[in-house]
Amino acid sequence: MEFMEKVYVAVDIGASSGRLILSKLVDHKLKLKEVHRFKNGFANVQGHDRWDIDKLIAEILIGLEKIKKAGYNAVTLGIDTWAVDYVLVDSQGKKLQDPVSYRDARTEGSIERLTTDLPKKYIYQKTGIQFLDFNTLYQLFEEDKELLAKTDKIMMIPDYIGYVLTGTAVTEVTNASTTQMLSLREGLFDDHLLSKVNVKESQFPKLVEAGTVLGNLKEELKTTYDLPETKIITVATHDTASAVVGTPGIGQRWAYLSSGTWSLIGAELNTPENGEQAFRENYTNEWGAYGTYRFLKNIMGLWIIQSIKRELHDQYSFVELANLAEQEPPFQQFIDVNDQRFQNPANMISEIQAYCQETGQRIPITPGQLTMAVYSNLSLYYANELAILDTILNYRIDSLNIVGGGSNVKLMNQLTATIADVDVYAGPSEATAVGNIIVQMITEGDILNVYLARRIISHSFEIKKFTPEKNKYPQILQKYRDFLANKIDMKG
Numbered sequence: 175m176e177f178m179e180k181v182y183v184a185v186d187i188g189a190s191s192g193r194l195i196l197s198k199l200v201d202h203k204l205k206l207k208e209v210h211r212f213k214n215g216f217a218n219v220q221g222h223d224r225w226d227i228d229k230l231i232a233e234i235l236i237g238l239e240k241i242k243k244a245g246y247n248a249v250t251l252g253i254d255t256w257a258v259d260y261v262l263v264d265s266q267g268k269k270l271q272d273p274v275s276y277r278d279a280r281t282e283g284s285i286e287r288l289t290t291d292l293p294k295k296y297i298y299q300k301t302g303i304q305f306l307d308f309n310t311l312y313q314l315f316e317e318d319k320e321l322l323a324k325t326d327k328i329m330m331i332p333d334y335i336g337y338v339l340t341g342t343a344v345t346e347v348t349n350a351s352t353t354q355m356l357s358l359r360e361g362l363f364d365d366h367l368l369s370k371v372n373v374k375e376s377q378f379p380k381l382v383e384a385g386t387v388l389g390n391l392k393e394e395l396k397t398t399y400d401l402p403e404t405k406i407i408t409v410a411t412h413d414t415a416s417a418v419v420g421t422p423g424i425g426q427r428w429a430y431l432s433s434g435t436w437s438l439i440g441a442e443l444n445t446p447e448n449g450e451q452a453f454r455e456n457y458t459n460e461w462g463a464y465g466t467y468r469f470l471k472n473i474m475g476l477w478i479i480q481s482i483k484r485e486l487h488d489q490y491s492f493v494e495l496a497n498l499a500e501q502e503p504p505f506q507q508f509i510d511v512n513d514q515r516f517q518n519p520a521n522m523i524s525e526i527q528a529y530c531q532e533t534g535q536r537i538p539i540t541p542g543q544l545t546m547a548v549y550s551n552l553s554l555y556y557a558n559e560l561a562i563l564d565t566i567l568n569y570r571i572d573s574l575n576i577v578g579g580g581s582n583v584k585l586m587n588q589l590t591a592t593i594a595d596v597d598v599y600a601g602p603s604e605a606t607a608v609g610n611i612i613v614q615m616i617t618e619g620d621i622l623n624v625y626l627a628r629r630i631i632s633h634s635f636e637i638k639k640f641t642p643e644k645n646k647y648p649q650i651l652q653k654y655r656d657f658l659a660n661k662i663d664m665k666g
């Protein structure tokens with residue numbers, strides 16, 4: 175029997191960029207080759223910030239054409255994207271509008287409006303999901319009622335892409351959990367929360383676990399594009415869920431930081447933690463692959479750097495901004511990076527400078543000062559959250575695995591290790607794509623389980639270690655905590 179080398183493709187679309195990454199298992203190592211990369215982002219269309227979903231699908235097909243041209247005639251493919259956003263589809267299977275971005279202003283104040291007669295505590299005990307005003311629950315609460323009435327199916331972004339490519343519609347659970355509408359105890363959509371936003375369970379395609387085979391590319395697509403035979407597997411379609419699968423998990427009691435547009439810091443649990451302290455600290459229990467839970471918190475992340483870069487008219491690359499930051503002293507000002515004002519301001523640089531002025535602090539001016547201000551305060555925020563995780567989980571986290579694009583920033587990796595006093599293991603930067611591929615390989619029988627996959631990941635990629643520089647910034651974390659608690663008036 176001729177040995178057919180299995181070729182896998184990860185379609186990983188984040189809020190800032192998308193990519194198709196080819197992968198094979200060669201000599202017990204995962205080999206990755208980026209075949210196609212494209213920009214992502216939202217634009218204001220018909221009164222709302224929206225994603226151009228048709229463009230994203232076209233980019234995937236362009237990437238598949240490149241794979242065919244490279245001589246690969248048959249591949250297995252998985253799709254992961256950002257969470258919470260959805261496409262409304264009519265009874266003919268056509269989208270009713272371009273999906274609204276979670277950064278759109280329509281959900282400002284939605285949590286307060288929705289919880290006037292439905293206590294937050296009830297929602298959290300039911301779902302275990304953090305309160306973010308852009309969760310699907312609040313988006314549907316604010317959705318155009320006429321459009322909802324015409325809606326046959328509500329499809330999460332990666333599920334909609336899979337539907338367009340194969341004709342099969344599902345709702346994959348890791349991403350479905352980010353809706354804040356799934357019941358932790360039953361594993362199904364909660365009737366009370368559905369009724370609160372006037373949608374029916376039948377408007378969601380059936381729930382499926384990560385690793386479910388979805389189907390093959392629709393033949394009609396091959397009339398327009400020269401495509402390989404493509405079998406699509408529904409992976410952990412929330413990109414963060416894939417990133418966690420793709421984390422090497424080094425350390426006895428390890429935590430992860432998926433560092434990209436958002437910084438998602440947390441731990442992988444086998445049972446959810448939705449008690450009083452988790453509720454108070456707004457930690458989430460997003461579902462992971464294979465029955466795990468992603469106990470994590472969203473931190474504003476490198477969105478802030480992306481915004482600064484854009485506002486500087488892309489004169490500097492991310493590498494150049496990081497190099498300029500290296501020339502600046504850290505901790506020149508304290509910034510609560512998770513302040514709502516940084517979620518989608520008109521101008522991020524002005525917002526940061528206004529914040530520092532209002533709090534009587536040194537104002538960052540140059541690109542290097544701005545970048546160092548963001549890196550310093552993200553590192554402080556991560557360290558503070560790790561201490562909170564220690565108390566909630568009742569154990570001392572001994573290592574932080576940083577993955578995603580942010581794992582390339584040595585300066586931030588080192589600052590985080592030192593301030594948090596933990597060993598940091600950085601990489602792989604494309605952990606999301608790696609996790610996407612791993613779930614496909616487990617479904618196809620090439621790898622037995624995630625535990626062994628993580629051994630392969632550590633074996634396949636250079637993971638850089640950063641150890642704490644003892645007593646380098648004594649008291650800085652406590653000062654930051656006091657600042658966050660408004661105990662320090664920097665004006666003084």
Ligand SMILES: Nc1ncnc2c1ncn2[C@@H]1O[C@H](COP(=O)(O)OP(=O)(O)OP(=O)(O)O)[C@@H](O)[C@H]1O
Binds near residue numbers: 434583
């Ligand atoms: N070499 C580098 N030097 C400095 N920063 C980098 C480097 N590479 C990536 N980054 C940072 O990583 C970020 C992108 O991370 P990543 O590619 O994980 O995000 P994404 O997948 O496009 O989006 P999302 O987080 O929504 O998935 C950039 O915004 C940039 O700040």
Ligand SMILES: C[C@H](O)[C@H](O)[C@@H](O)C(=O)CO
Binds near residue numbers: 188435438
């Ligand atoms: C809106 C979500 O929190 C978001 O998708 C986050 O999970 C993410 O972008 C991870 O890349």
Ligand SMILES: [Mg+2]
Binds near residue numbers: 186188189413578606
């Ligand atoms: Mg990503």
